[in-house]
Amino acid sequence: MKLILQIPCYNEEKTLPDVIRDLPQKLPGVDEIEYLVVDDGSTDNTAEVARSLGVHHVHSIGTNQGLAAAFMAGISQCLEAGADIIVNTDGDNQYDADCIGELIAPIIEGRMDVVIGTRPVEQIEHFSPLKKFLQRLGSRVVRWFSGTDIPDTTSGFRAYSAEAAMRLRVLNGYTYTIETIIHMGHMNMRIGHVPVRVNPKTRESRLIPSMRAYIWRSAAIILRSYVTYKPLRTFLYCAIPPGLIGLAICLRFMYYFLLRDGSGHIQSLILAAILLIVSFTMVVLGILADLISTNRRLIEEAIFIQRKHIYEIRKNTSPTQEVAAEMETPSANKSSPRSRLEIRDLAPITANRKRGPTCYGEKHPLRETEP
Numbered sequence: 350m351k352l353i354l355q356i357p358c359y360n361e362e363k364t365l366p367d368v369i370r371d372l373p374q375k376l377p378g379v380d381e382i383e384y385l386v387v388d389d390g391s392t393d394n395t396a397e398v399a400r401s402l403g404v405h406h407v408h409s410i411g412t413n414q415g416l417a418a419a420f421m422a423g424i425s426q427c428l429e430a431g432a433d434i435i436v437n438t439d440g441d442n443q444y445d446a447d448c449i450g451e452l453i454a455p456i457i458e459g460r461m462d463v464v465i466g467t468r469p470v471e472q473i474e475h476f477s478p479l480k481k482f483l484q485r486l487g488s489r490v491v492r493w494f495s496g497t498d499i500p501d502t503t504s505g506f507r508a509y510s511a512e513a514a515m516r517l518r519v520l521n522g523y524t525y526t527i528e529t530i531i532h533m534g535h536m537n538m539r540i541g542h543v544p545v546r547v548n549p550k551t552r553e554s555r556l557i558p559s560m561r562a563y564i565w566r567s568a569a570i571i572l573r574s575y576v577t578y579k580p581l582r583t584f585l586y587c588a589i590p591p592g593l594i595g596l597a598i599c600l601r602f603m604y605y606f607l608l609r610d611g612s613g614h615i616q617s618l619i620l621a622a623i624l625l626i627v628s629f630t631m632v633v634l635g636i637l638a639d640l641i642s643t644n645r646r647l648i649e650e651a652i653f654i655q656r657k658h659i660y661e662i663r664k665n666t667s668p669t670q671e672v673a674a675e676m677e678t679p680s681a682n683k684s685s686p687r688s689r690l691e692i693r694d695l696a697p698i699t700a701n702r703k704r705g706p707t708c709y710g711e712k713h714p715l716r717e718t719e720p
């Protein structure tokens with residue numbers, strides 16, 4: 350059982366030494382533990398500090414692409430390095446690394462696919478009452494939209510089995526926390542949660558520069574994720590109000606037309622017709638969106654099968670065998686820049702984020718091919 354602890358970092362040179370120092374080197378049920386730092390285009394010496402601390406994998410993205418992209422790049426790298434379990438933690442030393450054992454236990458026992466660490470939000474002193482309230486409210490909304498029972502939906506302290514990690518994908522360019530829960534909830538993954546401890550605050554949150562911006566961005570992510578995963582239901586909900594109002598006005602018109610004087614009320618009839626057309630359009634859009642989402646699911650499944658296939662091949666191939674296989678490759682293939690399909694090729698695309706030319710630029714110790 351190989352565990353990789355991944356830390357997405359943006360300018361974390363000051364706190365990274367403490368994070369790495371606290372990470373476990375041995376855990377029950379785990380044979381191998383490695384660390385992976387994703388340097389998300391830091392302008393400080395995050396990557397150099399990580400290397401000097403002996404981090405096994407340092408993956409530099411090149412330009413700053415945001416937490417969602419950094420997280421997904423890390424997941425792909427962990428899978429390429431053959432992780433059976435991946436734990437994500439923050440580079441600001443927010444989470445107590447002593448809880449990693451409890452976080453991965455349900456996955457080792459095969460009871461869960463994903464485990465999310467629940468912070469003691471109410472007891473965190475540096476969280477303002479407003480932040481605590483929004484935390485409770487936000488988690489409740491995400492639970493409702495995702496159909497899960499996760500108490501702390503914005504916690505970044507999480508453990509994933511390799512298979513769950515292969516199914517992960519994030520479409521927004523901001524943060525992965527909320528969208529992955531909604532996605533995983535709709536995929537009926539087994540998502541557990543365990544209480545975790547947090548360390549004293551080391552710096553202000555960079556992800557939440559202002560409460561208002563955070564609320565807007567989170568609300569947009571929740572709505573967009575819900576439309577993506579439940580399109581028919583969303584459009585049907587939108588079709589109900591105009592449909593009902595239009596029908597009521599229609600019935601009123603029929604009443605006057607058939608049982609009373611039979612003239613007038615043309616304006617209300619026009620309004621009813623408009624409302625019924627809007628409602629009908631919503632239903633049609635819902636059906637179309639549902640058909641498109643069926644395609645998305647098929648594509649997701651195909652990507653998952655490919656990722657799993659590549660993962661298993663790489664897991665069962667030693668680095669020496671890989672080099673031998675490379676040497677046996679016919680020269681025609683060698684002339685192409687990169688002939689072998691890799692897990693990262695199937696990494697889900699993050700919307701609104703362009704991968705810079707240096708993305709995935711760092712050479713992986715197990716990978717001999719160039720991007």
Ligand SMILES: Nc1nc2c(ncn2[C@@H]2O[C@H](COP(=O)(O)OP(=O)(O)O)[C@@H](O)[C@H]2O)c(=O)[nH]1
Pocket residue numbers: 356357358359360361389413414415416419438439440441443505553554555556557
């Ligand atoms: N804010 C921010 N954090 C990033 C980015 N890329 C990676 N990270 C990392 O994401 C993690 C979470 O960020 P943090 O500011 O601690 O957010 P918080 O825990 O939600 O308050 C940290 O380890 C950051 O270094 C980025 O572009 N912006």
Ligand SMILES: [Mg+2]
Pocket residue numbers: 439440441443
């Ligand atoms: Mg943090």
